[in-house]
Amino acid sequence: MHSRLQELKKEEETLLKIKVMLQDQLNRLKVLQEKYGGWQNISMVNHFNEFANLxxxxxxxRVKYWITxxxxxxxxxxGYETGEHAPGLKMRGTGAYKAAHHIIKAHAKVWHTYDTQWRGKQKGLVGISLSGDWGEPVDISNQKDIEAAERYVQFYLGWFATPIFHGDYPQVMKDFIGRKSVQQGLGTSRLPTFSPQEKSYxxxxxDFLGIGHFTTRYITQKNYPSGRSSSSYFTDRDLAELVDPRWPDPGSEWLYxxxxxxxxxxxxxxxQYGNPVIYVTENGVSEKMLCTELCDDWRIQYYKDYTNEMLKAIKDGVNVKGYTAWSLLDKFEWDEGYSERFGLYYVDFRNKNKPRYPKASVQFYKRIISSNGFPNQREVENWRRKAVETCSSSNHLLAADPLTSHMEMVTEIVVPTVCTLSILLSAIFLMFLLRRRN
Structure with a gap:
């Protein structure tokens, strides 16, 4: 008992140190944004390289695979176009392109730093992980839709992959953004350019390409006006994204x-890129915001279908070397917080100890890994029965009094917000009365 308490104390001290370190890093990142403007500033390339070198x-x-x-x-x-994520800037039509330009340069500099200073003794590899949804033409017999679908993928994955593999931006990006920039009366394209030396560099x-993939869109041609006030990354593409209402959508509104x-x-x-080594770094599906269902059949089906398509791609000759399910645990999901759950393990965030419960998809994924393939039907039926029993007992624990949960939310969020608004409204009303008297 005493030794266990000592272990827990050490774990607590370690977590505290990590918390302090993370806070320190956040403070440093804040300075980089406030002092230099973040990825809008070319100086970030050297700052990032110094961090990577450390x-x-x-x-x-110990680390042999690095993702910049x-x-x-x-x-x-x-971060720099819509302002949805940190640093929350809305520099439409320019901010995203400039940030990406500097990120690509930073990646290249870090790769060269490793290649010249560390590769010989550490024998590691350096790559990048890019997100990429697939774009399928709405009408496969319509040339404009085919070209629009190509633009969708090139403006998404190709934006970063093409410079890294071929030295420059996709030609379609240069053509479309350049033409719209001219129509807007600008002297140069809003898409930055690489010098011949930079292209070669x-x-x-x-050394390998990471791919994060979750979903697909149908794409069709759509012409957007070219006025300067309406310019943005999204209108530069001249396309519209559509979804098939029959596609399953178990969780996030964007993920089918x-x-x-x-x-x-x-x-x-x-x-496009000479069949590079690929590691699938993210692939998975979320669930509805308030769902506490551990029998996640839809996630099992998602993983089964997606890994099966990956296996088909490997048979096509695609050089996939690894696959990572996204994710092990429910976690903090960008601006959605803890409301979107991608985890194989359910985390009860309402409990201060954050207990974890295995979802049924854990057993399915475990079987895929252990047998290096899909389990046979008898195995599936056997663990599915056990999963149903586990789900029944665990869901009883997870379905904690919803009224209590609601009251906690009201007490901790709604009441202070209402009080603050009431004070502000009262102050405004008082100022109005005083001005009328004067």
Missing amino acids: CFERFGN FNNPWSVAVE IKGTC SVPWGFRRLLNFVKT
């Missing part, structure tokens, strides 16, 4: 289960 020095004897950036599309578009800086798109995306990468 990581190579401290951890390179995960999902830079979200950093650029949702960036090209080939990828479309397995066949995964195989097509992987084959696109093979064709």
